[in-house]
Amino acid sequence: MQFYSLNHRSQKVNFKEAVIRGIAPDKGLYFPEKIEALKNDFFKNIDQFSRHEIAFQMIRQFAEEAIPETELRVIVEDTLNFDFPLVKIEKDVFSLELFHGPTMAFKDVGGRFMARCLSYFNRHSDEEVTVLVATSGDTGGAVASGFLGVKGVRVVILYPSGKVSEVQEKQLTTMGQNIRALEVDGTFDDCQAMVKNAFLDNTITDEVQLTSANSINVARWLPQMFYFAFAYKQLEKPRKNLVFSTPSGNFGNICAGIMAQQLGLPVSRFIASTNANRVVPNFMKDGNYEPMKSVATISNAMDVGDPSNFIRIREIYQNDFSKIKENLASFSFTDDQTREAMRKVFKESGYIMDPHGAVGYLGLKKYLATHQDAQGIFLETAHPVKFLEVVEPVIETSIDLPEQIRQVMGRSKKALNISSYEELKSYLLETQ
Numbered sequence: 426m427q428f429y430s431l432n433h434r435s436q437k438v439n440f441k442e443a444v445i446r447g448i449a450p451d452k453g454l455y456f457p458e459k460i461e462a463l464k465n466d467f468f469k470n471i472d473q474f475s476r477h478e479i480a481f482q483m484i485r486q487f488a489e490e491a492i493p494e495t496e497l498r499v500i501v502e503d504t505l506n507f508d509f510p511l512v513k514i515e516k517d518v519f520s521l522e523l524f525h526g527p528t529m530a531f532k533d534v535g536g537r538f539m540a541r542c543l544s545y546f547n548r549h550s551d552e553e554v555t556v557l558v559a560t561s562g563d564t565g566g567a568v569a570s571g572f573l574g575v576k577g578v579r580v581v582i583l584y585p586s587g588k589v590s591e592v593q594e595k596q597l598t599t600m601g602q603n604i605r606a607l608e609v610d611g612t613f614d615d616c617q618a619m620v621k622n623a624f625l626d627n628t629i630t631d632e633v634q635l636t637s638a639n640s641i642n643v644a645r646w647l648p649q650m651f652y653f654a655f656a657y658k659q660l661e662k663p664r665k666n667l668v669f670s671t672p673s674g675n676f677g678n679i680c681a682g683i684m685a686q687q688l689g690l691p692v693s694r695f696i697a698s699t700n701a702n703r704v705v706p707n708f709m710k711d712g713n714y715e716p717m718k719s720v721a722t723i724s725n726a727m728d729v730g731d732p733s734n735f736i737r738i739r740e741i742y743q744n745d746f747s748k749i750k751e752n753l754a755s756f757s758f759t760d761d762q763t764r765e766a767m768r769k770v771f772k773e774s775g776y777i778m779d780p781h782g783a784v785g786y787l788g789l790k791k792y793l794a795t796h797q798d799a800q801g802i803f804l805e806t807a808h809p810v811k812f813l814e815v816v817e818p819v820i821e822t823s824i825d826l827p828e829q830i831r832q833v834m835g836r837s838k839k840a841l842n843i844s845s846y847e848e849l850k851s852y853l854l855e856t857q
């Protein structure tokens with residue numbers, strides 16, 4: 426399978442090249458040349474297949490020729506060594522819990538998969554790859570955990586000072602070994618802009634082999650297809666019209682869901698639920714895409730003013746606005762609405778949602794209010810314990826720390842403060 430750049434000025438590359446580069450030389454995102462639906466009866470017979478088999482069948486065409494099938498099966502099995510339970514919250518409303526991995530957010534799936542792919546590609550090479558990544562919170566931890574100790578890979582994580590939760594900060598600053606954290610005096614958008622600059626900067630890229638572990642990287646993005654199918658498999662029967670509500674920031678997760686639908690997964694609609702950062706809900710009204718400056722909210726992993734993967738969604742539908750509208754709805758919610766949803770669900774069912782999952786829940790409820798023939802799944806993208814500062818005061822109950830989190834909270838933070846692009850540049854060039 427070849428991947429082309431969405432800017433159309435770079436050559437097509439295979440999966441290996443796309444993963445190592447992260448982004449095309451013309452700065453476009455890579456996109457698969459074709460998407461072949463799986464055999465007709467694959468999703469019909471999904472009950473017969475194991476999780477590993479489902480994942481393998483879904484990813485296989487994309488990694489073809491770059492990773493032999495036996496290796497790919499091993500990568501898939503190592504990646505998916507935790508559960509993805511579907512929990513019923515109310516009639517027709519289910520939570521897909523994506524937080525049972527090592528850093529308790531869905532990004533563990535992409536982080537683990539990508540690390541194992543890079544490790545496979547690097548098996549005979551002495552060249553060091555630098556994974557440079559900006560995080561609004563959860564990417565950093567997932568990438569740190571996924572890449573810890575991977576040979577030939579140095580990981581440099583940029584995060585906005587004071588704008589990630591305590592748990593998130595510990596997860597990305599305490600790993601040591603090949604993982605470095607840079608604490609940026611600025612916002613997530615500033616971190617993302619610095620990373621983008623570094624990729625454009627020949628004085629760096631001539632010296633350092635850079636790649637990205639944000640969801641622009643196909644190996645981070647595509648494995649996120651898997652759990653949409655795992656959710657479908659677990660759904661009560663008879664299955665009704667299924668909608669997924671995905672709390673969205675950079676829109677990688679929801680775009681992976683749409684890819685799963687392209688492979689044949691029976692989904693009638695996707696709902697992109699956002700916080701106050703409402704570039705896409707605005708787009709869905711009139712087809713005008715206008716990036717905004719990101720605003721800080723209690724669902725901080727979604728504080729994105731120019732979602733990098735939205736262009737992939739437009740590509741899937743050949744930029745046809747009416748087709749996009751047929752498949753996608755998008756709603757924005759305030760922090761107050763989010764808190765209220767967390768409170769209400771906890772009171773009525775005892776279920777604790779994190780602020781991101783709560784935004785997903787709100788989007789789903791809004792959709793179901795006018796679509797009674799549907800049933801829906803919202804993605805619970807992180808464990809509520811990652812956002813203790815927000816969750817505990819809202820539900821007025823304390824949450825026990827799971828073992829993964831307790832361990833990390835006991836370690837000490839190690840990060841270098843930077844406040845300008847020049848500082849990042851000298852760091853990358855001087856500390857190889």
Ligand SMILES: *Cc1c(COP(=O)(O)O)cnc(C)c1O
Nearest residue numbers: 563674675676677678726806807
């Ligand atoms: C990253 C993240 C999101 C947003 O996912 P995208 O793929 O960027 O849209 C939502 N919730 C949580 C908890 C996250 O960490």
